[in-house]
Amino acid sequence: xxxxxxxxxxxxxxxxxxxxxxxxxxxxxxxxxxxxxxxxxxxxxxxxxxxxxxxxxxxxxxxxxxxxxxxxxxxxxxxxxxxxxxxxxxxxxxxxxxxxxxxxxxxxxxxxxxxxxxxxxxxxxxxxxxxxxxxxxxxxxxxxxxxxxxxxxxxxxxxxxxxxxxxxxxxxxxxxxxxxxxxxxxxxxxxxxxxxxxxxxxxxxxxxxxxxxxxxxxxxxxxxxxxxxxxxxxxxxxxxxxxxxxxxxxxxxxxxxxxxxxxxxxxxx
Amino acid sequence: xxxxxxxxxxxxxxxxxxxxxxxxxxxxxxxxxxxxxxxxxxxxxxxxxxxxxxxxxxxxxxxxxxxxxxxxxxxxxxxxxxxxxxxxxxxxxxxxxxxxxxxxxxxxxxxxxxxxxxxxxxxxxxxxxxxxxxxxxxxxxxxxxxxxxxxxxxxxxxxxxxxxxxxxxxxxxxxxxxxxxxxxxxxxxxxxxxxxxxxxxxxxxxxxxxxxxxxxxxxxxxxxxxxxxxxxxxxxxxxxxxxxxxxxxxxxxxxxxxxxxxxxxxxxxxxxxxxxxxxxxxxxxxxxxxxxxxxxxxxxxxxxxxxxxxxxxxxxxxxxxxxxxxxxxxxxxxxxxxxxxxxxxxxxxxxxxxxxxxxxxxxxxxxxxxxxxxxxxxxxxxxxxxxxxxxxxxxxxxxxxxxxxxxxxxxxxxxxxxxxxxxx
Numbered sequence: 001x002x003x004x005x006x007x008x009x010x011x012x013x014x015x016x017x018x019x020x021x022x023x024x025x026x027x028x029x030x031x032x033x034x035x036x037x038x039x040x041x042x043x044x045x046x047x048x049x050x051x052x053x054x055x056x057x058x059x060x061x062x063x064x065x066x067x068x069x070x071x072x073x074x075x076x077x078x079x080x081x082x083x084x085x086x087x088x089x090x091x092x093x094x095x096x097x098x099x100x101x102x103x104x105x106x107x108x109x110x111x112x113x114x115x116x117x118x119x120x121x122x123x124x125x126x127x128x129x130x131x132x133x134x135x136x137x138x139x140x141x142x143x144x145x146x147x148x149x150x151x152x153x154x155x156x157x158x159x160x161x162x163x164x165x166x167x168x169x170x171x172x173x174x175x176x177x178x179x180x181x182x183x184x185x186x187x188x189x190x191x192x193x194x195x196x197x198x199x200x201x202x203x204x205x206x207x208x209x210x211x212x213x214x215x216x217x218x219x220x221x222x223x224x225x226x227x228x229x230x231x232x233x234x235x236x237x238x239x240x241x242x243x244x245x246x247x248x249x250x251x252x253x254x255x256x257x258x259x260x261x262x263x264x265x266x267x268x269x
Numbered sequence: 270x271x272x273x274x275x276x277x278x279x280x281x282x283x284x285x286x287x288x289x290x291x292x293x294x295x296x297x298x299x300x301x302x303x304x305x306x307x308x309x310x311x312x313x314x315x316x317x318x319x320x321x322x323x324x325x326x327x328x329x330x331x332x333x334x335x336x337x338x339x340x341x342x343x344x345x346x347x348x349x350x351x352x353x354x355x356x357x358x359x360x361x362x363x364x365x366x367x368x369x370x371x372x373x374x375x376x377x378x379x380x381x382x383x384x385x386x387x388x389x390x391x392x393x394x395x396x397x398x399x400x401x402x403x404x405x406x407x408x409x410x411x412x413x414x415x416x417x418x419x420x421x422x423x424x425x426x427x428x429x430x431x432x433x434x435x436x437x438x439x440x441x442x443x444x445x446x447x448x449x450x451x452x453x454x455x456x457x458x459x460x461x462x463x464x465x466x467x468x469x470x471x472x473x474x475x476x477x478x479x480x481x482x483x484x485x486x487x488x489x490x491x492x493x494x495x496x497x498x499x500x501x502x503x504x505x506x507x508x509x510x511x512x513x514x515x516x517x518x519x520x521x522x523x524x525x526x527x528x529x530x531x532x533x534x535x536x537x538x539x540x541x542x543x544x545x546x547x548x549x550x551x552x553x554x555x556x557x558x559x560x561x562x563x564x565x566x567x568x569x570x571x572x573x574x575x576x577x578x579x580x581x582x583x584x585x586x587x588x589x590x591x592x593x594x595x596x597x598x599x600x601x602x603x604x605x606x607x608x609x610x611x612x613x614x615x616x617x618x619x620x621x622x623x624x625x626x627x628x629x630x631x632x633x634x635x636x637x638x639x640x641x642x643x644x645x646x647x648x649x650x651x652x653x654x655x656x657x658x659x660x661x662x663x664x665x666x667x668x669x670x671x672x673x674x675x676x677x678x679x680x681x682x683x684x685x686x687x688x689x690x691x692x693x
Contacts, residue, residue, distance in 0.1 A: 051349050058345050062365055064355040077352050113416060116409040117354070120425075124404045127427045128660065132435065135405060135425040137412050149424075152441040 004237040005035050005222060012243045015056035018049050019245065035246075040226065040233060042248045046076050046202075055079055055242045066117030067201040068180060068269050069163070078202050081241040087220060088204050092125040094217040095208040099195055101176055105156035108174075109135040110146060112162045118180075118201075119161035143167045150174065170194075181266055183209055198251075201269055203236060203244055213260040225255050230264065272387035272418075276526050277579045281572075284580075288526050292552035293322035300558060303347055306339040307560070331533055331548050332562040334602065337366055337507055344369045344557035351556075354406075358506040358600050368507055373555040378509040381527050381553065382414035385513040388522060388577075389477055389500045391415065391446060396422040396472070398444035400453060402429070402597050402666060411448060428453060430665045432629060436460040440471070448477040448502075450598035452691070455487065456629045462494055477502055477513075480598030482586055484692065503586070505564045506600070507557075508549045512584070517576050520583030527553040530570060530582070531561050541573040546590055565590045565600075594624055594687055596631055596667055601658075603686050606635065609651050619679035625690045631667040638676040645671055 006029040012019040013026045022039060029035050046054055054076065055061070063085050065078040080088065107126050111119040119135065126133040136149050143166050150158060150172055157176040160166065170177065170190040177187050177194045188194030196209040198216075206223075207216035216223060222235040224246075232253040236244045250267025271277050276284070297318035300307040311318055316328045345352070353372045357365035370378075391397065397415055399408035405425045412423040424442060428435045436457055454461070454476070464471070473495060479502035488499055503521045504510040512523040523530060529552060532545030547568045548561040567588040575583060593602045607620050621636040641648065652669060653662055661667045678684075 047350075050346075051352060052346060058342050061345070061355065061367065062357055064352065066354060076350055077354075113413050116412070117406065120405045120409050123425065123427060124406075127403060127429070128664075130429065130664075132429060132438075133427045134438065135427075137416070137423045139416060139421050141421065149422075149442075153438060 001218070001222065002029070002032060002035075004219075005029060005032075005235065008235070008237055008240070008243050009035070009038070009245060011056070011240055012245055015240075016243060017053040018045065019243070021049075021053075036224070038246050040246045040248045041244070043202075051076055051079075056240060057081075060241050065121060065201075065204050068118045068199055069114055069201070076202060078204055079242045080239075084239050084241050087238045089125055089128060091217055091220055092122075092205060093129055094220075095197060095205060096129065096131075098208050098210050098215055099157075099176065099178075100193060101157060103130070105131055105176075106153070107131050107133040107157045107159060108150055108153050108155035109133065109159040109161050110138050110150075110166070111135060112138045112164065115161045115163070115180075118199075119159070122159065122161065138162050138164060143169070147172050181269055183263070198263065199269070200234075200249055203234065203247070206234070207261070213256055213262050215260050218259045223253075223255070223259075223261060225253050225261075230254065232261070232263075270387045270390055271578055272384045274578070277384065277522075277524070277581060279580060281580050284526060289529060289552070290322050292526070293326060293529065293550065294319070296550070296552050296558055296560070297322060297325055300560070304340060304343045306336065306343070310560075326529075326531065326550065326561065329560055331531075332559055334366060334563075337559065337562065340557050340559075341367050341369065348556045356406075356506045366507065369556050371556045374509075377527075377553040377555065379410065379413055379417070381524060382410065382510045383417040384524060385502060385510055385522075386411070386414045387418055388513050388515045388579075389446075389475065389502075390516050391418065391420055391475070393419040393421065395420055395445045395474075396443065397424070397446040397448060398439065398442060399423070399425045400428055400439070400447055400449040400457075401425075402427070402453065402664070403660060408448070428457070432457045433460040436464065440464045443472050445472045446475045446477065447473065448479075450480040450595075451478050451483040451487070452481055452595070452597055452631070454478065454483075454491070455626075455692075473497055475500060479504065481595045482589075487692070503584075507559055507562060508551055508564060509554065511549065512581075515575065515577040515579060519575060520571055520585050522575070522577075522579050522581050522583055524581055527551070530584075532568075532570070533563065538569065542569060542571050544569045544587070547584065563590070565593050592686070594622070594689055596633075596658075596661060599661075605655070606652070609655050610635070610637070610641075610648050612651065621679075621684055621686060621688070623688045623690065626692065627668070630665070631691065633667055633669045634672055635669070636672050636674055636678070638679060639673045640676055642673045645673075 009027050009029050013023055027038055060081040061079050062082050063080040109119050109123055123133050123135050134153055155174055157178055158174040159178040170187050170192045177192055179196045180199055183196040197205050198207040198214050199205040206221060207214035220238050222237055224233045226233055230252045232249045232251045234247050234249055251263055252265035253261040253263055255261050301311055301318040314328050316325045348369050348371050351371040352369060353375050354370045356368040408425045415423050475498050477500045492499055500514045501521055502513045511528050512521045514521055529550040531548045532543060533548060534545050536544040538544055546563060547566050548563045550560045551558045566586050568584040568586050571583045593600055611618060619638055623634040625632045
């Protein structure tokens with residue numbers, strides 16, 4: 001782990017202007033203790049700089065992950081190199097592996113125009129891993145109308161990519177429900193498995209809630225919490241185009257043993 | 270339906286003077302200030318960006334795909350935190366061409382797409398099903414355009430390599446409109462016919478296709494067998510939506526207030542019709558606009574009035590310049606393959622691409638000189654790792670093979686660089 005951390009910190013200092021500004025000299029990382037002496041970085045640091053200062057090389061950009069919620073203005077998009085995109089796919093596969101579903105299970109995604117681009121990327125990932133997937137666009141449909149569409153498709157998993165509340169969705173007969181940053185205990189107490197993906201627009205999907213805690217792939221993220229305010233602090237270990245090192249998210253967590261945490265407060269994403 | 274008669278039915282001369290020329294002037298001044306590439310080209314052609322815009326346009330050179338890549342860095346810098354999305358397509362140098370988009374681009378392009386979709390006369394009660402094999406991003410955009418028109422039910426349906434199995438769910442959704450690419454229609458034809466034969470009494474009324482050319486024969490067959498009306502949506506990654514057919518089906522209406530056409534080597538057919546390779550100038554693209562950009566289509570352009578009431582010119586795509594082809598709507602270029610194959614071999618050489626269809630799969634045969642046979646594994650490995658090909662190959666949508674021929678095959682015969690034997 002410490003080698004991964006050292007590698008990304010060294011690379012960021014050498015190649016990403018934002019980190020060169022932030023650290024007064026090249027950090028010497030030999031231990032987690034050294035790493036934890038690095039300053040936190042926040043959204044304001046990114047907003048105070050040009051986007052080009054947060055990346056290592058413009059020529060390497062081959063994708064932009066759309067924001068979860070397509071607001072008129074969002075702080076900055078997640079920019080990806082080909083390697084970063086591969087890693088995002090691998091993280092997604094890790095999250096799918098944690099779910100109790102068979103290979104080739106069918107998915108239906110319900111989305112709206114605010115969340116459609118982000119959900120489109122989820123659909124892309126699901127199809128890539130050979131999960132047959134359909135996406136329905138929610139407009140002024142009543143829950144009953146939407147239920148009728150879902151019944152026609154009879155998916156094994158229903159992904160709710162919308163912030164609209166859908167009444168009685170747990171009673172639609174779909175055995176697995178998936179949400180994004182929206183765990184709702186009412187969705188899992190009716191014989192339905194409810195999974196919640198923890199995602200941040202600028203970093204992508206990170207963890208999935210299984211039972212009472214979120215589990216994340218340690219090979220890609222180093223996660224800690226700020227002891228002063230319990231804010232989740234995240235370091236991307238393999239994203240070299242636009243690294244995030246000790247990035248303070250808007251969310252509060254309780255860290256658990258191993259690669260697990262509980263979210264105690266979810267901020268705005 | 271004509272969404273914006275003030276633009277779409279306007280007198281063309283008045284539209285040119287009142288809207289198109291000011292937009293071209295504004296574009297020229299903007300790009301001269303913001304792009305090193307355009308500054309170089311304006312200076313080289315001795316064109317002042319403030320002069321009469323049609324004169325300037327006439328003097329400026331045509332842009333190629335290689336030129337396009339020179340815009341990327343400046344476009345990225347300009348967009349900064351307004352960066353919204355990135356479209357990529359197969360590049361001519363082995364790496365993808367990139368179009369950075371701002372939120373303004375999204376809104377402007379959505380406006381135009383809404384006008385184009387209005388031309389397809391889709392009603393609010395239609396159920397529109399988008400059918401494709403991969404990334405649904407373009408359909409999200411289509412769905413948003415349809416949402417602007419009040420259409421409630423839009424569905425993206427991901428098709429996997431087992432076409433017939435994948436298609437089974439469609440019948441339960443009973444769409445009235447299917448929007449897809451011709452190659453997918455061709456491969457799923459039997460399956461759809463099974464579901465949508467005339468006697469089945471389904472609701473399908475329209476098919477909208479895009480991304481590839483649809484042959485007249487296959488179009489007629491679809492119309493007859495499915496009893497549907499067929500519409501073409503026309504555009505490209507670098508230029509976004511250009512236009513679409515109206516219910517008169519006499520060509521693709523191009524909306525020249527947003528995308529202004531020029532022809533390379535214009536051939537006059539009659540007083541209202543011309544022919545040539547089309548090049549576009551995009552006046553409504555914010556971050557990465559193009560001027561006289563050749564997208565590789567040869568068209569016949571008709572300036573006569575259309576009975577639908579629109580005054581905008583109409584085009585018919587009559588061919589492609591022989592430097593590219595499409596696989597499932599994704600554009601690929603000859604140079605991409607040439608560069609990929611020869612990049613590690615420290616030499617440049619000959620190659621021919623033959624496209625065919627076998628058992629519903631596109632087969633890509635790459636003909637190379639015998640002397641490269643010892644590098645077969647290395648070449649295949651490079652091709653398997655070409656960004657846009659990787660997904661199609663891994664999902665078994667296409668097959669690829671190398672064929673080695675005597676070295677003099679390329680010397681002794683005048684051969685086409687791309688031979689497309691697929692039929693759809």
